[in-house]
Amino acid sequence: MARKVLLSICWDWKDIIYWELLPHGQTLNSDIYCQQLDRLKLVIDQKWPELANRRGIVLHQDNARPHTSVVTRQKLWEFG
16 A cells, blocks of 8 residues: 655755655644754755855745744744
8 A cells, every 4th residue: 555755845946955755644734844944944054055145045835734824934034
């Protein structure tokens, strides 16, 4: 029997920056999504400091529940 998992992936115009598979049975909620955003920020800070120190980075996301929650909007506001 096939087991479904959720793939979260972030990329720039030329390569994948960050990806993560959620464990079987775990659903994406705003807390998990904010943790993923923290890990994404660490990757960007380490691999591309020139991007991390510049204004104007665009994060395009869908309008799924975790992405529109107050907690997530606060986290994105913290990142600028």
